[in-house]
Amino acid sequence: MKKLPLCLFSLCALSSLGARTINVADHGIVPGKDVTLQVNQLINAVKDEPDVTLFFPQGTYDFHPENALEIYRAVANHDNSLKRMGFPLYGHKDLTIDGDGSLFMFHGHMVPFTLESVDTVTLKDFTIDWSRSFHDELLVVERDDTDQSFIVEIDPKQDPYTIKGGKLYFERYKIAEDGIGSNMVWDPKTLSPIYDTRSYQMNAGKMKVSHAGKNRVKIEKAVKVAPPVGTTLITYGTQTTNRLAPAMHVTNSKDIVIDGVTVLDGGGMGLIVERTENVTLEGMKVQAKEGYFVSTRADATHFIGCKGTIKLENCEFKHMLDDGINVHGAYVKVEEYLGENQFLCEISHFQQWGLTFAEPGDKVAILSRETILPFHETEVTEFEIINEHRFLMTVANVPANLPKGPLSVENLSWYPDLIMRNNRILQNRARSVLVTTKGKVVIENNYFNSQMHGILIEGDNNKWYESGAVEDVVIRNNTFDNVGYAKTERYPLLASPLFRPEQRFGEGHYHRNVRFTGNTIKTFNGLSVKALSVKGLDITNNTLIFDNKYPEADEGPSIVLEYCDDVLIKGNKAKGFSHDIGISQTDDCTSITAKNNKGL
Incomplete structure (x- = not known):
């Protein structure tokens, strides 16, 4: 009798016994070596078998691109290219990947998880990381205000680099020279972008660099104001190279659950989902690894053209170089x-x-x-x-x-409902939440601490082309902790389409039915809500409390209304501010009621 290979024999035996769990160790997938090829083969072997769990005993599993499946992939809000994948899940049904607390370590430009045309797939209990980060962290050790130059110290093991032609380049997996592009300064005291970070923005195209001692580099002609000593300059590459490798990409699928998954790094977003029905995130985390300030290059999570229900509960997203979540068409x-x-x-x-x-x-x-x-x-x-x-x-x-x-x-068919409860989004560049969907939205009992707006309800047809004028949004009982420390009129809630100068209001309002109620706003500037082209806006029973984490700033009225109709401002309280906390409205606003507010 001809013997079957061990992996095929095990699969057949499990199937005949009706077992649903496969221990990957039985198929040569064990910690301490590159398991990419074996994982790809096992995934393909169970493609037509329903109700399967692939169980990874706890350990560190390495994935290298040399043996990974490669397919050209278009990835929304990323750069399209040939993608090599660690877990290419195509057409699977009723599949679970159970990591048992394992670390999946990726090398180079790989997409760890690709889910295409799958139904009822669960990813649970593992951590995604890369051996070499997609960004670099440079400690500022000296500055010279007379010529706006500064000196950074670089750990060559963490961020290997070279200087060539007066430019600074970083080495990555199979990439010898990755130049500086986007950048910002991080504050080690807050573990967040520095207050008023735009003041320290570096023009990488104009900079001149030179050696300044062991593991030290002098940067000249790049900034108007040199960053403070002790801060960290974060650089994250040039466009077309810095958004190639999201941690998880889901397309054309249904009923996806991500439970207890942690993302420590990413050459793009932590999770990008396109044209998928029903996604549940439970206890998902995005955070910087130990010894780092920054996690993912872009958003923690992003959903475009989805439907059904997107649900996030008990998640924590922090240290990203972009938003916490974005939902739009x-x-x-x-x-x-x-x-x-x-x-x-x-x-x-x-x-x-x-x-x-x-x-x-x-x-x-x-x-x-x-x-x-x-x-x-x-x-x-x-x-x-x-x-x-x-x-x-x-x-x-x-x-x-x-x-x-x-x-x-x-x-209009592909707009989801959104439910966000008991999540934390903090210490990141940009916003906590962007939401432009015609579905029902409930955002409650969350904690937000972002550098820009807390919640942005936008929609634009001129820049990002993200659609979805909202129709039913409830934002209640959340804590907004000093959002907007970019220091340029950033609000806990901004509800406004993005217009170009040549665009104009039409006959009717863009957004409808937004309720902002029972929220606690700890703030250094007193800003709370700005709304433009909204019909049906309730701003009720919110509490604004002065907080001295950042310098007190009078950036204008707390509530700003432009071309709004049917607005109720009631029962709000403001306390502890030395400047006026006011309300303003333009002449084209109608049916505005403000009463029983204290300190406003």
Whole structure:
């Protein structure tokens, strides 16, 4: 009798016994060596077997790109490229990856987890990290205010570097020279971006660097104000190289659970999800590894064109170089109306190229790019992809007379509900939450401490092309702890579409039904809410408390209203401020009620 290979024999035996758990050690997947090939093979072997758990006994498992499956992947809000994957999950159903507390260590530009067209997949109880970070951390040890120069100390083991032609380059896995691009200064006292960080922004293109002693580099001609001694300069590469490797990428899938997963680093986002129905994050963490200030290069989590319910509970996201969570759709440009209900369209933002915008049966809206307000809803009947930039879309009907001027379309079928409870988002660059979805949104009992806005409800048809004018948002019982220390009018809540100068208000308001109630705002500047083009806004029973973590700053009224209607401001309290905490509104606001507020 011919003997079967051990791995195939084990799978058959497990299947015949009805067992659902496979110990990966039985297939040669053990700590202390590169397991990429064996993991890829095992994943492929169980592809058609439902109700399988791949169990990784606790340990450190290494994944190298040399033996990884490679596929060209378009990844929203990242740079499209050939991607090598540690866990390529394609078409799986009822699969669980159980790490048992293991560390999955990746090397080079790899995407640890890729989930494509899967149904009911759970990732649980493991940590994702990279052997060489995608950013670098340089300690400022000297500064000279007379010529705005400064000296940094670099750990050559953590951040190997070279100086060539007066420029500073960092070495990464199989990459000898990765230049400085984006950068910012981090404060070791707060473990966050430094207060008023824009003052220390470095122009990498103009900088001149030279050796200044052992493991020390002098940087000249790069800043207007040299960063303080003791702070850390974070550099995170140039565009097209610094968003190639998100930790987890999910597309065209359903019923995804991420439970107890920690992300310590990432050449992109911790989690990016596209056109997926129902995602639950329970106890997920994004945080810097020991000895570092920064975790992921970009957002902790990001969702584009999803539906069903996105639920986050008991998660903690910190130290990212971008937002905590962003939930939105996409505005796509109409290049030309071809007649017979057919549009030639182009995906608007270069980091959305390759996005699956729609399929037959989806409901879409046609809108003016000038006012970013929709004027017609219809259904997709045919959809043909030309390339990753453009597609042809045929719809059931169009208005008899299409308006003149630039047009866009948005997909109304793929907007999710969002539930966020008992999460912490802190010590990161940018915002805690961005949400532009037409689904029901509940954000409650969370803690936010971000460098820019706490919660941004935006939508724009001119820069990021992120769609989703909100219709039902409840923000209650959250703590906003000194958000906005970028020091440029950053609010716990900003609800406003992003307009270009050539765009204008249309007949109607962009956002609707936003309730901001029962929140505690610890703040150095007294700002709370700014709203533009919102109909139905409740700002009630919130408490503003002066906090001296940062210098007290009078950055204008606490509540700012522009072109808003049906607004209730009631029962709010402000205390401890030496400057006035006021309310302002423009003449085009209507039906504004303010009463029973103390200190406002």
